[in-house]
């Protein structure tokens with residue numbers, strides 16, 4: 001049986017109605033799957049995808065935990081703009097089977113993050129730091145890319161272990177997603193979980209470039225913003241530590257992004273900025289200067 005057949009069989013077992021036989025079959029096959037060599041379709045445990053319904057449930061629980069610790073920014077004009085910009089990227093993304101929820105976090109910290117299942121958070125500091133709409137779209141597109149690539153749920157899968165995953169994919173323990181979210185509770189846990197591999201970052205960048213371009217926005221904004229972040233971080237590594245924990249921007253990523261962007265077919269009328277973005281920026285409070293530590 002090829003790796004593909006094995007995966008296919010396992011997936012179809014997971015999506016059918018639960019029976020004791022299926023439970024045993026799945027429970028028995030998971031360790032085999034996990035021990036498959038990491039080649040071809042990939043025998044690593046994180047490649048065994050948790051079904052979308054469970055992923056969304058986990059993301060939702062997770063977002064509830066996180067929102068106990070963060071303060072959301074509620075200015076309706078700002079929130080509406082961010083949601084509309086995000087949804088214009090989601091619409092052209094490669095994953096439209098879930099409803100994305102986009103919120104603004106009331107913090108100066110320059111960052112954005114996405115939880116499994118499409119829960120997206122954009123920090124106020126990021127909006128203020130972006131010079132134009134294409135730069136902001138670049139970072140948001142990157143986060144949507146993590147959701148499209150299911151990087152968060154893969155990461156979680158890797159961390160929680162086989163036994164729990166068996167329960168989760170079979171769905172025999174409805175409280176499981178909530179318990180797991182509790183385990184990773186808090187922003188610290190989330191940041192730890194959202195440390196993606198270099199490959200995941202590369203994939204999110206590539207997906208973002210395509211989304212931004214397809215949405216009619218100039219993708220070069222992504223590269224210029226990464227350059228800006230790298231410069232900020234080089235100048236003051238501790239002041240921008242949080243950003244770089246979740247979004248390392250080595251020169252290689254910038255080079256790759258520029259290469260992918262120039263390879264795109266020429267398209268007239270790509271939007272670099274909008275009046276609305278500049279208006280939104282003016283509504284935000286000024287950022288406090290970052291202290292050098």
Ligand SMILES: [Zn+2]
Pocket residue numbers: 142146196201204246247
């Ligand atoms: Zn990332």
